[in-house]
Amino acid sequence: MGRYLNSSTPYALYQGETNQPYFVDKSLLLAELFPVLDAGNQHICITRPRRFGKTIMVNMIAAFLSKKVDSDSIFSRLKITSNLKYKEYRNKYNVISIDFSKISRFCDSYSDYIGKIETTLIRDLKKEYPQIEVYEDDSAADVLETIFEECNQERFVFVLDEWDFIFHKDFINEENKKQYIQFLSNLLKDRPYVQMTYMTGILPIAKYSDGSELNMFDEYDMACKEKYSEYFGFLDEEVDQLYDIYKKITKNPKILRSELKEWYDGYRAAAGDYLYNPRSVVCALRDNQLANYWTSSGTYDSIFNYIKGNIADVRNDLVLMVAGEHVPAKMQQYAATANALHTKDQIYSAMVVYGLLTYENGKVFIPNKELMDKFDELLLSNQQLGYVYRLARESQRMLQATIHGDTDTMEEILEYVHDTEVPIYSYNSEVELSAIVNLVYLSARDEYRVEREDKAGKGFVDFIFYPKRNNIPGIILELKIDHTPQKAIEQIKEKNYQLRFQGKIGEIPVYEGSILAVGISYDKKTKKHSCEVEML
Structure with a gap:
């Protein structure tokens, strides 16, 4: 040998x-x-x-x-x-x-x-x-x-x-x-x-x-x-088997099966399977802790260099992807040297190759929370992204204003959207409004598990903020275009969204503290945002 x-x-x-x-x-x-x-x-x-x-x-x-x-x-x-x-x-x-x-x-x-x-x-x-x-x-x-x-x-x-x-x-x-x-x-x-x-x-x-x-x-x-x-990446049924082992051999298991999916699933294979990042799943189960086990920092830095070379085309898409949207793209053979990546499609193709994005049905998107955290870092740490960076940096102030019912500050931060030299969106749909709202609440992800529910065809998109600790309020956020924020709060009450915090029958409640109803609206004629916060 x-x-x-x-x-x-x-x-x-x-x-x-x-x-x-x-x-x-x-x-x-x-x-x-x-x-x-x-x-x-x-x-x-x-x-x-x-x-x-x-x-x-x-x-x-x-x-x-x-x-x-x-x-x-x-x-x-x-x-x-x-x-x-x-x-x-x-x-x-x-x-x-x-x-x-x-x-x-x-x-x-x-x-x-x-x-x-x-x-x-x-x-x-x-x-x-x-x-x-x-x-x-x-x-x-x-x-x-x-x-x-x-x-x-x-x-x-x-x-x-x-x-x-x-x-x-x-x-x-x-x-x-x-x-x-x-x-x-x-x-x-x-x-x-x-x-x-x-x-x-x-x-x-x-x-x-x-x-x-x-x-x-x-x-x-x-x-x-x-x-x-x-054969590369874990399938759903394989993670099911690993999770069963985890529950048997771990003294005090802290991870839910659904959390593994949220954090590490979402890579799309050409055959149609969704795949988990295998190393991250194994590390999480071994350590009994959900965390970011992504290790490719050199690649992350180089990808930002590509984005930096074409910020005007890419940054709006970044806002949409961080909001959970899928962005149209044509996969191109990543065949040139790094310096030759000029177009959006070339950049996104490279990001798919490195595992920073995944691709399905002609669109690219961020596959899971582990990678979403990396994109959060990107938006919060790179001034070259212009208004995207500045809005993301305002997100901590936006969260505190919301918790304290300071609607004037909330509206001031949202108005910046139309003060920028490059208006981001026309707000022709709630999807575009939700992308901006997602951006200005970016730092909330440190304190909350933020879930977005897209009610397609019913005229609204809402967010639910589940607290990670008990001394901060839960938040239900409803968005409206050409309606009042009061109307949004009425809808929260009518739909009994606060029941989401109670969990399913027989389960331990997700959260038992105070809950805020937040309505955010946008008037296309006046181009003004209005906000309302009410304790439920």
Whole structure:
């Protein structure tokens, strides 16, 4: 066994995963690869956001196929055993497994990086095939060709993780990127020794290769390709199973099943499934705490740089998305360098690739509360967003004014909407009004669980603010266009919305403190907002 060739590392790592209490069995992916192995010389690239289970699948595939470690003790208890060809493929292949994110601490140049990878692979091959002659100037591809010719046409499965990792390193320049693409092409393309290549990354290959170097790959992303979609991210029924385990093994469980959905669900796969962020679900259940486990801060910063370059087009959509709306967009291949992302569609396509947005039926949207919190940070911390930033910064003052019934201050803050040099909306619908109201109550999310209910066709949109602690009032907020705020409050009373705080029959009340009815209206003729606050 070597560092890359038939390494025991994937076996050890995947075995550790299967022993975790919140392990999800995705081993049926292996059965989908059996025909690919039979065909030979096939190349698959799976692209997903970070923390969506790509590396676990890489380790699973390498552990299952590699001939040097008997992995029956792992897989005999997994779903793949239901496949009649299970034993035919298990531990029958030479596997070259490379994690491109593993980098030497002394590496400070591309030549160091790729040189270390190639030297290690050649060393593994020489150790396994001592009978072949290796020349000083041989590349890894040269050595593999020699093995194929001299060792009974020996073939290899390549399992490559985080293929695009190196593109994010400071020491890589544009020429190095071309050299790296050429390295992969030379290693894999039209080579008789390749049984199969299974490769993962965040960014599609076309992001860095606009020619034919890597056109042998079949690429599968989350937004547009259905195949393999159920193996990355957790499905609803899988989270149900994990939640049952959580209730059994957790001494004082604090998380509701519905909260997992609110926080971590909402990614839309091309096959139609809604997917949960798997890492976040596992972290929340393990820690017994709902929190933001999103870790891709570098990506978050770079996405803002894209937005900053086209603020005029993007910021209005941000307001709508933070309000829960879906925004029309055309998914475009994220194929240019970052500096070439100029249009809204290019920006949104990049954000979908990174997992910051999800895409469904021609529209993009923020998938869940975990990501919504990241967008809240964006709106509250970047002055370049202009009026959006200023309105969001007023949200704490708006909340305090509401709690104290200070309608003059509430109206003053809302009037800023029409004082800005770029009017945001014409207020032709309650949806547009609700987007602005959502923005000016942005900071309320720290103190409240804010739920928005869209009563399509009935002429109103309302918000309910459920307090996270008992010393602040609950809030029911009703919006009206061309009606008085008093009319909005009347509707709150008529519909008995305060009953929402009592929960379902037999359940503990959601909240038992004081409740405020808040009516906000907008008059199209006078272009004035009016507010009313009343204790129920």
